[in-house]
Amino acid sequence: MIKNLTCIICPIGCNIEVEIKKGEIVSIKGYSCKRGEEYAKSECKNPLRTITTTVFTIDGKVLPVKTDKPVPKEKLFDCMKAIKSTKVSLPIEIGKVIIENIEGTGSNVISTNNMR
Amino acid sequence: MYDIVIIGAGIVGAMTARELSKYLLSVCILDKESDVAMGATKANSAIIHAGYDPKEGTLKARLNVLGSEMMPQIAEELGVRYINNGSLVIGFNDEDAEKIKTLYRRGIANGVKKLALLDKDELLNLESNISKNAVCALYAPTSGITCPYELAIAAIGNAMDNGVDLKLNFKVEEIKKNEDGYEVISSFESVKAKYIINAAGLFADDIAKMAGDTSFSIHPRKGEYLLLDKECGSLVSHTIFGTPTEKGKGILITPTVDGNLLLGPTSVDITDKTDTSTTFDGIETILSQVNKYVNSIPFNRVITSFSGLRAVGGTGDFIIKFSNDNFISVAGIESPGLSAAPAIARYVAGMLKETGIRLEKKKKFNPYRKSMHFFKNLSDEEKNRLIRENRKYARIVCRCEMVSEGEIIDAIRSNPKATNLDAVKRRTRSGMGRCQGGFCSPYILDILSEELKIPVEHITKSGGASNIIIGRTKGGEQW
Amino acid sequence: MVKSTDLVIIGGGPAGMSAAISAYNNGIRDILILERAETLGGILQQCIHNGFGIHKFNEELTGPEYSWRYEKQILELKIPYKLNTMVTEFTRDKIITAVNEQDGIFKIKAKAVILATGCRERPRGALNIPGTRPSGIFTAGTAQKYINIKGYMPGKSVVILGSGDIGLIMARRMTLEGAEVKAVCEIMPYPGGRARNVEQCLNDFNIPLKLSHTVVEIHGKHRLTGVTIAKVDENKKPVPGTEEYISCDTLLLSVGLIPENELAKSAGIELDSVTGGAVVDQNRQTSVKGIFACGNALHVHDLVDYVSEEAEIAGKSAADYIKNNGMSPGSFARNIIIKTGGGIRYTVPRKITSITDAKIYFRTSGIYRNAKISIKEGERVVASIKKKRVVPAEMEMIKLTGDNIREIKGGIVTFELEGLHD
């Protein structure tokens, strides 16, 4: 089986062709860098996504956050649920951990902006 | 119990309210919408016609010529923009030339001043971008342009400053006649009055029926427009008409008082009195026609399209009459209703007087209203003086039209008060520029919410269920 | 009273910040950034998704994170800036009028000015979709601001017109916040945004992308109740009989960005009718000496990394201009016009005025495979690059060295593309 992927690691978006036989990856073509090759592998086995969203502060402001590592794609909405019910208090520095090890994914939700 | 209730806050109701606010009378003006000037008065060509168009001897002709003569002073008093830019009816062949001569003679008979017939050279001298195929024109130097909703808002604001009450979101559904007058009823409330003036535009027939008058009916005729960016406003300086046909004055090209270029209207009879949608055909019709009159119109500069509904009465004239005792209907006010409105108001006051009502002048009537755009017209020094008093005049909210938070708050606080996004827009122009509110509406939403002390999700675009947002993110919806 | 400043930068987005840092690093100290928003960073503050900085930092940052990298430098270098300050007027003799709460209306005379005012979105009117005028119609960027900055939800069921990157990003964003995105319509036969965004913003959530489709009618008196969409033919005209009604309470428009150039216009700067930005030379100098432009104000970029890069050029050029008292080093002067041939939509710059290395950005007018893009003088190839695939959504670049430029004898070179049209 040939699987055609669009690499989402960087904005270049290479078209990658993965040949799979009996559940094993036989060849990967079309990527322009190492990260693309890794993406193709993981996309075929365990697709991962970085979540970027916001959380509310206690006084109603909106703080942008992201997962510091990608999380399994099928856990996107579970993670969103956990993030939605979180509120933070200010001030907050960029990079501060907001939720540790979200939904057991090993990834932390961190703030992506400074806010006072 | 009011002395007088006016139904309909379009330009006719507005001018009438202002006229009556000069006298010692208690007056209330009602409208079903969330703001004034939401009917035909909101969407029309904004031309103050000279008066060569209506047939000799009609009420329309008389009130048009008088109204347009009154307009410069009224606009001045109300701080509303009026530009006496003159109009041109252009002709392309002998047949057109004949029609133009007829208009000229009609204008003279109606008492229009300074009319002139132009040949090709004179025409091109006056307006260099006109098509080279044009051969002659009728020139009406007294014709002008204004901003119709600004005029109505200012007239009602001024009337309110002089004691008139305004009730919005009041849809008249029933009118009862009692010994001492009328009771005007909506689903939520009612008001009583000795006299009623029905200025309900398209719905004037329904209102008249409520008082037992079935002598006329009104049907809607749609007119669609395209509005071009301010960069295009100087393409022509006069209002340009083609030669009229049986269907009416046809499509025109005109600068607006804001400096945009306006193209339209189309003319299509429809059945739904609330259908102000724009159509594919309408847009195509405009595009195909205006090219004939004026060279190189930059259609890629269209910033918005809209449509308005003419209230066609079918008699060929304005219908201004008693529908019942002390109940005056002002109906079938098609073009040039905007131009004629100040004269209509005076005419209606005259009819009231005939019934024996005492029209005693108020001593303290103040004819003036501060321009909605007063801040823009100040010098930098004067602006800085105001900014020192109120920093909000230095906080620019609408970047395309350069409107400050201070001006937006003024619009929310002064009569008649703006309560939604479009109402703020009509008063300040915020959101009317080239980005059409993309940048400023999130801020105006917050200002409205704070000023009116209502949650943001209840702030609307134009009343009713036209909410802008549905609540907070994260599933914090309020609906 | 008119204050004097060496360099005024209008706009404190990524372009303005990079330009300021570059001018500082090239020896200019008397700098002032004027920004109308309450923070530096421009549009990046609302672009909370990742995808910024791959080229510059070899890292995938979110918009605010990318912005912070520059803001930090501005603070460290103590480059002065004024926030909540709107420039309202600008003249070709470099007098700037601005307004803010502290200073009121004030004027500054600058030796050099960099325009870094970004871009704005094309509104609905510019599209003329027939129908009513209900609430619930937003440009994608406005919706982005409501959600990411204000925390307000614009609606629950959504149709998006236009598959530009912002539209795609917003499809995912609204889905994550609980809305149902029913379709993304694109009038062209190919997506307007990047392939990776189609993949991770639409395909991940099974949102249909309807190519060669547009919205032909808007419904609803108060709030939007639905849209009619239809297929379009090769001339982008709706095909009768293909109409389909989709009920929705929200329509997002992602139909293009236009450089913000009111100030450039008021200063009488020559504008390019294709990009909507100023016509510049390789130093990003406009038709008025001492006025430079960069970033989305110059032409709409899809990658912020190139914005920063371009702004560095503008910052350095402005610094040189100030240091040389407005004189360009004469012996290097050239006057070469860059023309576009088949397959090329535009180039920035459009002029080469000196013998110094020049980066020429360009966009193609269609999708091509195995494309060879050449800069030619007559039949002679001055420089060329090869690309497996080029698409209009992605900006490309050719570098010209000083030597390349020295070899150009006449006053005109042409950009040409050979390749297989997709």
Ligand SMILES: Cc1cc2nc3c(=O)[nH]c(=O)nc-3n(C[C@H](O)[C@H](O)[C@H](O)COP(=O)(O)OP(=O)(O)OC[C@H]3O[C@@H](n4cnc5c(N)ncnc54)[C@H](O)[C@@H]3O)c2cc1C
């Ligand atoms: C396409 C077009 C172009 C035109 N161009 C020009 C021009 O260039 N120059 C010119 O002089 N004239 C022009 N006119 C004519 C002019 O616009 C109208 O004559 C004028 O606006 C009519 O004002 P009005 O107050 O009678 O009606 P409207 O403005 O329609 O006001 C009627 C009001 O009554 C309210 N109402 C209705 N029913 C009820 C109810 N049951 N309860 C409470 N309130 C109710 C409505 O909400 C509305 O606000 C044009 C008209 C159109 C449609």
Ligand SMILES: Cc1cc2nc3c(=O)[nH]c(=O)nc-3n(C[C@H](O)[C@H](O)[C@H](O)COP(=O)(O)OP(=O)(O)OC[C@H]3O[C@@H](n4cnc5c(N)ncnc54)[C@H](O)[C@@H]3O)c2cc1C
């Ligand atoms: C929604 C969206 C998503 C994007 N996604 C990506 C992505 O994933 N990856 C990527 O690499 N790039 C992305 N980009 C592109 C990149 O973010 C932009 O190209 C870049 O931000 C442009 O920078 P700029 O400084 O030119 O403009 P802006 O960021 O728009 O900054 C211009 C600044 O000038 C100010 N200004 C304008 N006029 C005045 C005035 N008169 N007075 C004072 N100040 C003024 C504005 O307030 C603004 O702050 C995206 C762009 C958008 C719009």
Ligand code: SF4
């Ligand atoms: S393969 Fe490498 S270069 Fe290509 S998109 Fe993926 S990360 Fe980018």
